[in-house]
Amino acid sequence: MDPAASGLIGIGGSRSRVLVCPRTLWGVVSRRPTGNRCPAVATVRVVSEPDGTTDTDPFPALLRIGSLRHWFDASDLGRGADLRFERIAMGESNEVFVAHRGDERWVLRRPAAVPLSVDGANRIMEREFRFQRALAGTGVPHAEPVALCTDIDVTGAVFYVMEFVDGLVAGEPVPVELGGPAATRRIAEEMLDALGALAAVDHEVAGIADLGRPEGFLERQVDRWRGQLESYRQRELPGVDEVTEWLAANRPSTTVPGVMHGDFNRHNMLFAREVPTRLLAVLDWENATVGDPLMDLGYLLSGWSDDDPDLPKRAEAVARWSERSGRQPEALGWYAAMSTFKLACMLEGVYVRQSEDPTREASEFIAQLVLDLIARARRLADAGADW
Structure with a gap:
């Protein structure tokens, strides 16, 4: 069983917290507790x-x-x-x-x-x-x-x-100030609109063309993250070979460069305290680059379930993003699998650092989550590159 399915869980050592949103990966990882506006770990x-x-x-x-x-x-x-x-x-x-x-x-x-x-x-x-x-x-x-x-x-x-943006993180459950659980669809639509607007930004006109290397971006992804994983992993990770082989064999042949956030999930958003709520700010731009915006969309939708009544259907979500961005996404299954594998590689690094830090206790939850993410990436690969 995916441990994320049981609810929003806070994990981490003395200096960080990893939050996992249940049901879907549209709110995968955050360092902030749910339901608060940038709450203090220590307020002085x-x-x-x-x-x-x-x-x-x-x-x-x-x-x-x-x-x-x-x-x-x-x-x-x-x-x-x-x-x-x-x-x-x-x-x-x-x-x-x-x-x-x-x-x-x-x-x-x-x-x-x-x-x-x-x-x-x-x-x-x-x-x-x-x-x-x-x-x-x-x-x-x-x-x-x-x-x-x-x-x-x-x-x-x-x-x-x-x-300073005075808003709330749309945690799980959604805070009543934002409309409660009934606002889940509204929150998802606001995020899709913002992500579509980001994908529509002309990075050259915006003066940030030097902040990325879009040429060969997709070609580098599998080797980069597999290489990073191999540089620190200390245990068996079943399914890694199968996932990376599939990703390498099914990589899209073309891409349209654009701005990508790199960690676009609802815990990196602030929403207005009003009903219907609205997205006030996308936060945490440390992973932003000029690359392939479909990586963000695949990341957002990698755990999106058509069985979830609170969310738009995946096809509806893709259509909304496409209308806002002016782009026609292809091979979204590949992007979803790639983003899931990338997250697994990143979290394995967190787990290894915790294991090597004598001041911390390594999180067994993160250790298991990495395995679950690799398994999920494998299921996405089995479903095919084209959604």
């Missing part, structure tokens, strides 16, 4: 004094309050008022804070204190900022990026500030 407020000192400094490796005060002043962000920070998320790769100044507030996003790669983490911050800035006027709901800081002397890493 930090107040900067006029001389730049602080009355408490719980985040010495993440925030330098005096330097940040000067940077906020220079960026004309609430000049002169006390600056307070509230930590609202922490994880393997990034940290998120709400910055309060007077009656204004923003979100500050920066790498974790000890990233896997310092240079890589800093580049990701710049990429996230550029991708979100490029979305202005595109119809893709997002938090407006306000300012980027590449001077690592300010906080020790590249960071950026974006507008």
Whole structure:
């Protein structure tokens, strides 16, 4: 039995949480608990004094309050008022804070204190900022990026500030403020519309053509993820050979480049507290690239079931996305299997890192989830590339 079928389950070590949405993979993985607006793992407020000192400094490796005060002043962000920070998320790769100044507030996003790669983490911050800035006027709901800081002397890493979006994550069950379970279809349609709008973005006109390598993108996927998996896996993973052989043999021969989010699921969305609800912002752009937008659609629909009465039929979902994007998807079964296999590879890496970390207990749930995802990818492969 797929453990995700029993309900929304929180998994992780001391610094992260993986959430699995039941029934479908349209809300596969998140580092945030369900049903809250960017809830805090640890909420602590930090107040900067006029001389730049602080009355408490719980985040010495993440925030330098005096330097940040000067940077906020220079960026004309609430000049002169006390600056307070509230930590609202922490994880393997990034940290998120709400910055309060007077009656204004923003979100500050920066790498974790000890990233896997310092240079890589800093580049990701710049990429996230550029991708979100490029979305202005595109119809893709997002938090407006306000300012980027590449001077690592300010906080020790590249960071950026974006507008604060006051919304809710559509967890399981859907919060009553969004309409409760009856709003599931509405939420799915809002996501399909946003994903279609993203696929319609012209990456060259938007000035982000350099943020990806669309040439040969699909050709690289199977070898890249299989190679990454083999670089760290320490156990037998039944079905991997069959899945990768099928993916390699059935890869689509052509692709139309475009912008892809890379982790488009409902736990990376904020919705308005109103009925009918609406999508306010797509979050977490760290995996965004210029590649093949069908990877996002396959990821979203990889566990979409026509037997679920709360969701549009898969054919209806594809038609809605196609109308919004202006694209005609083909071989969606391949993209669904590829995205499922990719997720399995990523989570196996999480499991291995936990296993090698003496401060953590490796999650047996993640270990089993990887096996379930590979099995699901195999079932998708058996169903064929063409849906």
